Amino acid sequence: EVSIVKELPREYSWSSREYYATGIRATRIKTAPVHASADWYLENVLPVMQSYGIAAISPFSHRLAFDKLPVEIQHLRCKVNFEALAFVPRIRLIGETLVNRLRDPSGKLQASGTAVLRERIDDTEKERAGKFVVLHLRFDKDMAAHSACDFGGGKAEKLALAKYRQVLWQGRVLNSQFTDHELRNQGRCPLTPEEIGLLLTALGFNNNTHLYLASHKVYGGEARISTLRTMFPLMEDKKSLASAIELAEVEGKASLMAAVDYYVSLKSDIFISASPGNMHNALLGHRAYLNLKTIRPNMLLLGPLFLNKTIEWSEFQHAVINGHKNRQGQMRLRKEKQSIYTYPAPDCMCRA
Incomplete structure (x- = not known):
């Protein structure tokens, strides 16, 4: 079990977004690779925690691997994500x-x-x-434009969405190289x-x-x-x-x-x-x-x-x-590299 707090203890109140934005700080870790192993954290984060009592990892999006982790870590992240986190x-x-x-x-x-x-x-x-x-x-409009699909609004709509797509993504939209027929056959609309x-x-x-x-x-x-x-x-x-x-x-x-x-x-x-x-x-x-x-x-x-x-x-x-016989709530087991937060079985489940 790990205690989860809603705010930092008073002795660490200095560790704020503003604090890290104004200089290089020994407690900030900016090099956490995407999908890092548990060993990486033991080698790079634990020493900082032991020295300063706190470590700020930023950015922190998908920084821990989904595979080859001890079962207790998987169980903990499930409990944090699905039980500890709550809306205000x-x-x-x-x-x-x-x-x-x-x-x-x-x-x-x-x-x-x-x-x-x-x-x-x-x-x-x-x-x-x-x-x-x-x-x-x-x-929404962003979704419609980015999909590059035809939604029945005629030539004017297609041109308007194409212009909007160009402004937002400057041509970096993979779907735009395919026809509407091809996109729909691929299930991409x-x-x-x-x-x-x-x-x-x-x-x-x-x-x-x-x-x-x-x-x-x-x-x-x-x-x-x-x-x-x-x-x-x-x-x-x-x-x-x-x-x-x-x-x-x-x-x-x-x-x-x-x-x-x-x-x-x-x-x-x-x-x-x-x-x-x-x-x-x-x-x-x-x-x-x-x-x-x-x-x-x-x-x-x-x-x-x-x-x-x-x-x-x-x-x-x-x-x-x-x-849709097998697409109406049946439990799907997570495959390698898939997110545990999208496919929580079997990692987040108890085995009978």
Whole structure:
């Protein structure tokens, strides 16, 4: 066991971001390689800890290997990532409020400037309450442009996205060398709101499904998700479930809004993302650790299916169901070099 603190002890309060930004410091380690071994830390970090009592490793993104580590280290990192790390109280409070309203639609507060947060419902009530699905719709302008896919907006849209792509990435987008047909056959195009709606319908969800939309800014705005909303009239999001006062602390702050969506996604009965990405990967692993169901769209299957303009609904539905039999929450064992945070089995699990 390792004690985890929320802030540094007083004797180490000098170890701050500002302190390391103003000079070369003996307690800062800047040379940590990506996916370093445990031995590297014993040889390079432990001596600093022993000499100064503290070590600041920066940057620290994927600095510890996923493979060939002692089982106790793997167990510890699982416990830290999935149990010790927690959102700040305001995020948990807003998130829990949204979850309660999704599970108990009849108790949802209507839009009002003076609404207050509902009290939490107890565990017994939660068991009796309704279920809901979270759709992480990753379909913003950056995603649309970077994918280099055609989203049906005609020549004007293609030119506008190409110009935007050039400004942001200066031609460093691998997908731009392929045609839309090639990209879709390779499963490299994000699902549009209409496509994810068809996927959900084919999998058996319907207009009685309580759907929560976890999204920042949808490319094309409300007009782009109108079809999805027609298919799932019980679809909600942060702004439809909470008042402006309740969201005041997170409004306009993308990272905090995403944190609220993450919290609600983690608490949902089923989670599905329209395309792979950091949030999808993090939730896939976190929900697997908690034994919760996550649907992983089969992009290689769906790309060609959506290109087929003459396919009958029955044929489409049959293909979707067959293609997702093993993509609906079944535990997947981590392969070599894969992230333990995306695939926590078997490293984070107890062996029977």
